[in-house]
Amino acid sequence: MFDTIHEECGVFGAFCTNEPDENIASTIYYGLYALQHRGQEGSGIVVNDDGVFSSYKDIGLVSDVFTEETLSRLPKGNIAIGHVRYSTTGGNNRINVQPIEVHHIKGSLAIAHNGNLTNAMKLREDMELTGSIFHTTSDTETIAYTIVKERLTTDSIESAVEVALHKMEGAYSLLIMSATKLIAARDKRGMRPLCYGVTDDGTYIVASESCAINAVGAKFVRDVMPGEILVFSKDGVQSITTHCNRADRALCIFEYIYFARSDSTIDNVSVHAARLKAGHFLAKSHPADADIVIGVPDSGLDAALGFAEESGIPYGIGFVKNKYIGRTFISPTQSFRENQVRIKLSPIESTVKGKRVVLVDDSIVRGTTSARIVKLLRDAGAKEVHMRISAPPFLNPCYYGTDVDTKENLIANNHSVEEIAEIIGVDSLGYLTLDDAKALADGSHCLACFNGEYPTNIPTEPAKFRFEQKLSKNK
Numbered sequence: 278m279f280d281t282i283h284e285e286c287g288v289f290g291a292f293c294t295n296e297p298d299e300n301i302a303s304t305i306y307y308g309l310y311a312l313q314h315r316g317q318e319g320s321g322i323v324v325n326d327d328g329v330f331s332s333y334k335d336i337g338l339v340s341d342v343f344t345e346e347t348l349s350r351l352p353k354g355n356i357a358i359g360h361v362r363y364s365t366t367g368g369n370n371r372i373n374v375q376p377i378e379v380h381h382i383k384g385s386l387a388i389a390h391n392g393n394l395t396n397a398m399k400l401r402e403d404m405e406l407t408g409s410i411f412h413t414t415s416d417t418e419t420i421a422y423t424i425v426k427e428r429l430t431t432d433s434i435e436s437a438v439e440v441a442l443h444k445m446e447g448a449y450s451l452l453i454m455s456a457t458k459l460i461a462a463r464d465k466r467g468m469r470p471l472c473y474g475v476t477d478d479g480t481y482i483v484a485s486e487s488c489a490i491n492a493v494g495a496k497f498v499r500d501v502m503p504g505e506i507l508v509f510s511k512d513g514v515q516s517i518t519t520h521c522n523r524a525d526r527a528l529c530i531f532e533y534i535y536f537a538r539s540d541s542t543i544d545n546v547s548v549h550a551a552r553l554k555a556g557h558f559l560a561k562s563h564p565a566d567a568d569i570v571i572g573v574p575d576s577g578l579d580a581a582l583g584f585a586e587e588s589g590i591p592y593g594i595g596f597v598k599n600k601y602i603g604r605t606f607i608s609p610t611q612s613f614r615e616n617q618v619r620i621k622l623s624p625i626e627s628t629v630k631g632k633r634v635v636l637v638d639d640s641i642v643r644g645t646t647s648a649r650i651v652k653l654l655r656d657a658g659a660k661e662v663h664m665r666i667s668a669p670p671f672l673n674p675c676y677y678g679t680d681v682d683t684k685e686n687l688i689a690n691n692h693s694v695e696e697i698a699e700i701i702g703v704d705s706l707g708y709l710t711l712d713d714a715k716a717l718a719d720g721s722h723c724l725a726c727f728n729g730e731y732p733t734n735i736p737t738e739p740a741k742f743r744f745e746q747k748l749s750k751n752k
């Protein structure tokens with residue numbers, strides 16, 4: 278699935294316990310490269326060389342933003358953090374690209390975050406009313422000022438973070454870099470993933486996903502616990518647990534279904550294993566008489582394999598995906614835009630021609646992309662198409678850093694399963710049941726976009742709309 282639901286961001290940081298590392302910016306670059314699937318609209322790196330921060334950030338894919346030349350402008354350093362962004366709140370412009378840096382009376386901070394605060398507008402309004410001036414429209418600046426405000430009355434940056442977290446509601450995984458420390462924090466429900474590892478030469482690595490820890494040759498140590506603050510300093514790793522066990526866990530279940538990379542492990546559950554399981558569940562709850570099972574690359578592939586294993590129907594490669602098209606892909610005309618699916622995905626005729634095909638994908642949002650994918654299969658000669666979705670139907674918006682759409686735009690809100698099947702042109706359609714979605718991984722998870730049970734108070738309107746309204750009023 279592509280062109281529909283997007284994750285907001287990925288964060289990556291490194292702390293060297295030895296001498297300053299000449300290659301610390303490259304380490305962050307490779308980590309961000311492994312997290313590119315979490316955000317393709319902008320990326321940035323801040324390097325800390327003995328308390329002096331140097332940064333580079335811009336709009337675009339990691340490989341576009343960071344060339345050999347731009348990377349070489351970043352110095353050696355002891356600590357560095359980086360970020361890949363997909364804009365949900367704040368819009369996609371240069372000023373909102375993270376990490377952001379703040380220089381205050383007690384020092385400097387750089388912050389990168391993944392997620393959305395549900396009370397960001399309230400926090401921001403309170404600060405604006407007392408004289409704060411904001412330069413961006415993203416939540417990150419609100420988080421930075423909330424921490425800085427506490428830093429004025431606390432004796433360390435970690436104490437400031439500890440106090441500030443009491444004020445922040447919603448979903449967030451944070452990386453905060455001070456002159457001498459790297460701090461990682463995860464919201465008390467653990468809604469967004471965050472984990473850390475260590476290299477053989479003693480560099481600590483913190484990342485949104487374990488795939489990025491592996492990518493830089495570090496060994497995975499563990500997930501940051503929900504509510505935990507980890508402080509990496511010359512003294513080692515300190516865990517602050519004041520905010521732990523204060524709420525039920527609520528990791529976004531869609532991390533397992535779509536957002537995360539299959540080779541990542543989140544909260545001790547393999548993403549690949551969870552997707553395989555979804556396929557097994559689908560084959561049991563929505564079997565089909567078919568000749569071949571194929572998946573929509575990339576996140577539909579694992580579930581398709583699971584469906585094939587459970588049903589005994591052979592698994593096949595049904596599509597080739599052009600992996601080299603980023604979000605910056607230029608679509609000059611409407612008709613060209615409509616052809617984007619054809620440019621990104623190409624069916625393999627020899628797999629599907631004359632066959633009854635089970636097509637597994639991870640979601641249907643508006644139905645337009647699904648209809649185009651189904652048409653590709655029909656054009657390639659598929660006799661029947663039985664679509665199976667490795668998630669329940671989207672019925673509600675997400676307030677936690679993804680762009681799951683407003684209710685009106687979610688096709689499952691306005692149509693029955695049979696009607697959707699007709700709209701997208703399939704012979705049958707089956708979704709993962711809510712109970713099966715809950716069983717993808719042990720423990721409690723957020724499933725709010727499927728069942729409407731939000732784990733936090735929610736804003737009356739999504740923050741992104743309120744920001745847009747506020748900005749347009751000022752025009």
Ligand code: SF4
Pocket residue numbers: 468529530531532674675676677679681723724725726727
């Ligand atoms: Fe994930 Fe949906 Fe919850 Fe958003 S509402 S955090 S997409 S499960």
